[in-house]
Amino acid sequence: MARPRYTALLMIVTIDGVAASGKSSVSSGVAQALGVPYVSSGLLYRAATLLGLEADLDLRGAPDLLNLLGAHPVRLEPLAGGNRVWQGERDLTDDLHSTRVDRGVSVVAALPEVREWVDAQLRALPEPFVAEGRDMGTNVFPHAPHKFYLTASARIRAERRARERPEDVPAIEADLQRRDELDTVQSAPAPDALVIDTGPLDLQGVIDTILTRLH
Ligand SMILES: Nc1ncnc2c1ncn2[C@@H]1O[C@H](COP(=O)(O)OP(=O)(O)O)[C@@H](O)[C@H]1O
Numbered sequence: 570m571a572r573p574r575y576t577a578l579l580m581i582v583t584i585d586g587v588a589a590s591g592k593s594s595v596s597s598g599v600a601q602a603l604g605v606p607y608v609s610s611g612l613l614y615r616a617a618t619l620l621g622l623e624a625d626l627d628l629r630g631a632p633d634l635l636n637l638l639g640a641h642p643v644r645l646e647p648l649a650g651g652n653r654v655w656q657g658e659r660d661l662t663d664d665l666h667s668t669r670v671d672r673g674v675s676v677v678a679a680l681p682e683v684r685e686w687v688d689a690q691l692r693a694l695p696e697p698f699v700a701e702g703r704d705m706g707t708n709v710f711p712h713a714p715h716k717f718y719l720t721a722s723a724r725i726r727a728e729r730r731a732r733e734r735p736e737d738v739p740a741i742e743a744d745l746q747r748r749d750e751l752d753t754v755q756s757a758p759a760p761d762a763l764v765i766d767t768g769p770l771d772l773q774g775v776i777d778t779i780l781t782r783l784h
């Protein structure tokens with residue numbers, strides 16, 4: 570029985586990486602094997618972006634965004650199978666992966682006030698869990714005992730994401746590269762993270778690589 574053996578060791582596992590490298594799918598698989606929830610930090614940045622766009626705010630303006638988020642609080646529901654994001658009774662989740670949100674989110678994520686808003690919510694969550702994003706292993710949970718960082722070429726990531734977006738592969742690849750560049754500051758791998766090139770691996774291969782390290 571794998572589950573008790575893993576959970577005995579587990580506090581927080583961090584899985585960071587570039588856009589569309591497999592973070593959420595891999596985190597979900599690892600979390601399900603461990604019997605714990607996973608936490609998708611990117612969904613909170615996406616929620617702030619969606620709400621800013623819907624309110625027609627300038628996404629570079631932290632005070633207005635923070636006022637909006639303060640007036641109508643957003644809540645992340647971390648589950649092993651998939652996270653959901655709520656604003657009151659409204660489930661925002663299905664609106665968070667549009668191309669419009671993809672294109673605005675890095676601007677919002679560059680605002681220190683928004684980063685503090687996200688980090689405070691993540692640090693308040695009860696352990697254990699698998700946390701995925703860009704800076705889980707460096708900034709938010711630097712003391713996590715198990716850290717991983719996923720990469721793959723922009724082309725491979727674009728081909729994977731093209732199955733989930735209406736745009737063609739070259740357009741998605743250009744958007745991913747633009748977002749990688751805008752996200753550079755918060756996207757450095759932790760020095761103690763195992764870097765995994767997911768290009769040659771299928772999803773289960775990446776999940777197994779991580780689980781093997783958690784024995
Ligand atoms: N190793 C892999 N091999 C094949 N497809 C993958 C692999 N990892 C992820 N995918 C697929 O790539 C897409 C992007 O993965 P996702 O988990 O959403 O990445 P991220 O959370 O980093 O944006 C999804 O369709 C997912 O099923």
Ligand SMILES: Nc1ccn([C@@H]2O[C@H](COP(=O)(O)OP(=O)(O)O)[C@@H](O)[C@H]2O)c(=O)n1
Pocket residue numbers: 587588589590592593610611612614615674675676678701702703704705748752755
């Ligand atoms: N820990 C994190 C997670 C996401 N982000 C930001 O949020 C955006 C969306 O993150 P995501 O993980 O949902 O995006 P994908 O990698 O799934 O495309 C990223 O492009 C970053 O701008 C961040 O800055 N820090």
